[in-house]
Amino acid sequence: MVVIVLENILKKFKGVVAADIPYLKIEDKEFFGLLGPSGSGKTTTLRIIAGLTKPDRGRVLVDGEDITDKPPEKRNMGMVFQSWALFPHLTAYENIAFGLRLRKIPEDEIKARIKWAAELLQIEELLDRYPHQMSGGQQQRVAVARAIVLQPRALLFDEPLSNLDAKLREQVRFELRKLQKRLKITSIYVTHDQAEAFAICDRIAILNKGKIQQIGTPEEIYNRPATKFVAGFLGVTRFIRGKVVEILNKDTGQVLVETEDHIVIKATGNLQKISKSSNVLLVIRPEHIVLAEESNDNVFEAVVERATYTGDAIDYDIKLGKWNLRFKTPANLRISPGSVIKVRIDPSRVVVIPD
Amino acid sequence: MRKQKIWDILIIGLVVAYIVLPLLVLVEYAFAEVWYAYQLFPSKLGFKWFSWVLENYDTRMSFIYSYTLAPLVMIATLALCIPAGYVLGTRRNKLSLITENLVNMNMALPVIVIGVGLLPLYSRLGLLNNYWALIPAHMIGAIPYTLRSITAAFMQVPRELEEVARVLGASKLKVIQKVYIPLTWRGILAGGVFAFSWSLNEFILTMLLGFPGVKTLPVSIYEYVGGYYLTPQPAAALSLLIVVPAIGIAAFLEKYLQVSLGLGGG
Numbered sequence: 001m002v003v004i005v006l007e008n009i010l011k012k013f014k015g016v017v018a019a020d021i022p023y024l025k026i027e028d029k030e031f032f033g034l035l036g037p038s039g040s041g042k043t044t045t046l047r048i049i050a051g052l053t054k055p056d057r058g059r060v061l062v063d064g065e066d067i068t069d070k071p072p073e074k075r076n077m078g079m080v081f082q083s084w085a086l087f088p089h090l091t092a093y094e095n096i097a098f099g100l101r102l103r104k105i106p107e108d109e110i111k112a113r114i115k116w117a118a119e120l121l122q123i124e125e126l127l128d129r130y131p132h133q134m135s136g137g138q139q140q141r142v143a144v145a146r147a148i149v150l151q152p153r154a155l156l157f158d159e160p161l162s163n164l165d166a167k168l169r170e171q172v173r174f175e176l177r178k179l180q181k182r183l184k185i186t187s188i189y190v191t192h193d194q195a196e197a198f199a200i201c202d203r204i205a206i207l208n209k210g211k212i213q214q215i216g217t218p219e220e221i222y223n224r225p226a227t228k229f230v231a232g233f234l235g236v237t238r239f240i241r242g243k244v245v246e247i248l249n250k251d252t253g254q255v256l257v258e259t260e261d262h263i264v265i266k267a268t269g270n271l272q273k274i275s276k277s278s279n280v281l282l283v284i285r286p287e288h289i290v291l292a293e294e295s296n297d298n299v300f301e302a303v304v305e306r307a308t309y310t311g312d313a314i315d316y317d318i319k320l321g322k323w324n325l326r327f328k329t330p331a332n333l334r335i336s337p338g339s340v341i342k343v344r345i346d347p348s349r350v351v352v353i354p355d
Numbered sequence: 356m357r358k359q360k361i362w363d364i365l366i367i368g369l370v371v372a373y374i375v376l377p378l379l380v381l382v383e384y385a386f387a388e389v390w391y392a393y394q395l396f397p398s399k400l401g402f403k404w405f406s407w408v409l410e411n412y413d414t415r416m417s418f419i420y421s422y423t424l425a426p427l428v429m430i431a432t433l434a435l436c437i438p439a440g441y442v443l444g445t446r447r448n449k450l451s452l453i454t455e456n457l458v459n460m461n462m463a464l465p466v467i468v469i470g471v472g473l474l475p476l477y478s479r480l481g482l483l484n485n486y487w488a489l490i491p492a493h494m495i496g497a498i499p500y501t502l503r504s505i506t507a508a509f510m511q512v513p514r515e516l517e518e519v520a521r522v523l524g525a526s527k528l529k530v531i532q533k534v535y536i537p538l539t540w541r542g543i544l545a546g547g548v549f550a551f552s553w554s555l556n557e558f559i560l561t562m563l564l565g566f567p568g569v570k571t572l573p574v575s576i577y578e579y580v581g582g583y584y585l586t587p588q589p590a591a592a593l594s595l596l597i598v599v600p601a602i603g604i605a606a607f608l609e610k611y612l613q614v615s616l617g618l619g620g621g
Contacts, residue, residue: 052518072521073529079522085515089537098533099523150523 001028002063002153002186004049009058011044017210018044019055024205024212026188031180033201034190037233041210042190043158049188050156051075062153073102078147078185080160084139086131092142093127099150117145120179137168144176148183155180155187161196173199194234198222206230224270224351231283231353240265240282240323241355244274255352257282261321265345266298269352279355284345286315289327292344299344304337318343378598384591404592414593417575420486421555421597424571428493428554429547435494436502436546441535443502444509445517455506462499469495470563477564484568492560497553501546508542509535548608555601572597 004026011019019041026032034042047053049060051072059068067075086095096117100110118124121141131139140160147155157176161169177200180187191197197204198218206213206221206229214226225231228239242259253268257280267282274280292299302318302325309315313328316335320343327343335341384390385404387397408414443451473492482488512535520530536543558573566574572593579590 050518050522052521071526072518073524073526075522076524077522079519081515081519083513083515085513085519087516087520087534087537098520098525102524102529102533146523156522 003028004154004186004188005059005061006045006048007059007061009045009048009055009060011041011048011053011055011210017041019048020210021045021058021212024215026186027203029184029186030202031177031187031189031200033197033204034188034207035192035194035197035204035233036207037192039209040192040207042192042207044210045207046156046158046188046190049154050077050079076150076152077154077156078150078152079156080140080143080147080158082159082162084131084136084143084160084163086139086142086146088131091128091130092123092134092145095131095142096127096146096149098146103150113149114145117149120148120182121145136164137172140164140172144179148179148185152185155183155185157187157189159191162191162193169196170199176200206233208233223349225283225353226270226273228281228353228355231281231351235285236326238284238323238325240284240320240325242280242282244269244276244278244280244352247271247276252348254347257352259321259323261323263300263321265300265350266347267345267350267352268348273354274352280352281355283351283353284325286327288346288349289318289325289343290346291329292342296344298347299342302341302343304335304339304341306337307335381591381594384587385595387588404588405596408589408593408596411589413570414572414575414589417570417572418596420569421572422600424486424489424493425551425554427490428497429550431490432494432497432501432550433543433547436498436505437543440502440505440509440539440543440546441531443506444512445514447510458499458502461495466496466559470560473560474563483564484566486565486569489561489565489569489571492564493554493557494550496557496560497550500549500553504542504546504549505539508539508546511542512538544608548605551604552601555597 006021006024008023009019009021010017024045034045036042044053048055051067051070051074055068059066061067062075086092087098090098093114096114097110100113105113114127115124118127121144123138123141123145126134126138126142129138131142134142140163143160160176161172164172173196176189180200189197189200191200201218203215203217204221205215208229214221214230216224221230222234225234231237232239240257240259242257242265244255245258245264246256248254248256248266250271253271255267255269255271255274256264257267258264259282265282269280300320302320304316304318305324306317307314308317309331311331313331314334316327316329318325318327318341329335383397386400386402388401388403389399390397443455473495477483477485477488477492516534516538517530520534521527525533556573557571558577561569561571561574562577565571570578576590576593576597579586579593
């Protein structure tokens, strides 16, 4: 069992907070994501767990054992870097054997373990190549093999796919997840790519300016963002500013929000965080808006400002009152700019967050 | 087009002539057994001057001095510059940059200036005419070049390689042995060659601090051409004897370096 806990961690670089994490628990065998823009502290957090960065204060616990002062070589973790960091003077085989050799494992066991890892990652035919003789995708596989062959307590990934081209990246996502589920090693994955984190991770922490904004499954953080930052970071998000005028249903959290320009929109919020007459933001994404055929509830008039053909759909910029929103229709439907349309905003999916 | 080519040959020819002409004169003098002033070329060639200098006790000693000092200076300079180059190359902080500038400044400093500083110091410490005391003196001039070459080699090793090695279980010492040395040995070797040839070339400090007790080859040669009477022939023969092994070593290393570059994993 491997549970990783960060307690009271603080790390500053030249006075600027890089990571400030009061508490974070990564459960046994889970694939945990650290997602955020660059400079959000996700890599710093990962490096603190690896032992490559020393926190100013706080503790790192693995299964209750305090490893904060242990050097990286004593932590028995596997790590895959963004650049993959293969040793250029060693073949793929020797790269994978590097950690095993340091542990003085007998040669025949090294051979067997490398065979196992190479089969798992389908790199058997690359083993005698040098890094410069391999493509990015191949180097990435060797780097993963080098990390798992040690049977580490945890696997740490630092944006290992960002140097791959888009198509390959998508394929490797699923392979990485499959591999982790098969090996059942507690893993942490750092990325700035939402789709990548969603495809790979069981749970995700969204970071901004060194602080964790929200932790949850991809569904939870996407559908129920807790802060403006999380809502804005995930998906194509537009905000409408307003005030709660009525609470319709205490169980579902359905509320009425009156916008600054006096449009009343029904939406859903967390009633622990908002109450009547709170200043709030409505989090509106393209998939929350549909064309309304007839007068339903939560239907509003909007003006089409721009229509963009994207191949599989048409992307519209529309104006509802003074607010700019985005929504999509199938590609066969084309509404010309300037038209006045009726749109329905799905009250159960639009989220209200405190402003 | 043709005109351009002629110009190219002319310019390159000038450079080559500039380097080769003095060497040609040197070779001519070294092998000339009989050469009268009115003759364009020597009338008799042979090894007379070579055997002459080799039979001379002083010059034989200067051979031993030069060719033992050079490797000692090389080893001592490397011992100092490998750890220093590691620090300067891997931590690019303010202290590193200041150190580097200070060391580089030393390259612009005339050696005679250092010599003037060292002379009273050596005299007080009783180190004049001392073979071993010449090692640190030679190192002063060699260090900037050697350090530069080694620092550059360490700078080219990506930081992540050290980090990934640490995570894979390597201690700091193991990282140097298994990552840095395999990736920097060419730069280290080049730095060693710099130190070796610097020591072999060193004249001013050896003259100031070692003469007359310790005469290295350059000092012996100077005695022949700059002493009481001008004898270019033995000086030329002796010069060739310095140059040949030095060229041999340089060529061997260069070839070795090139070969391994081709094999390399870089």
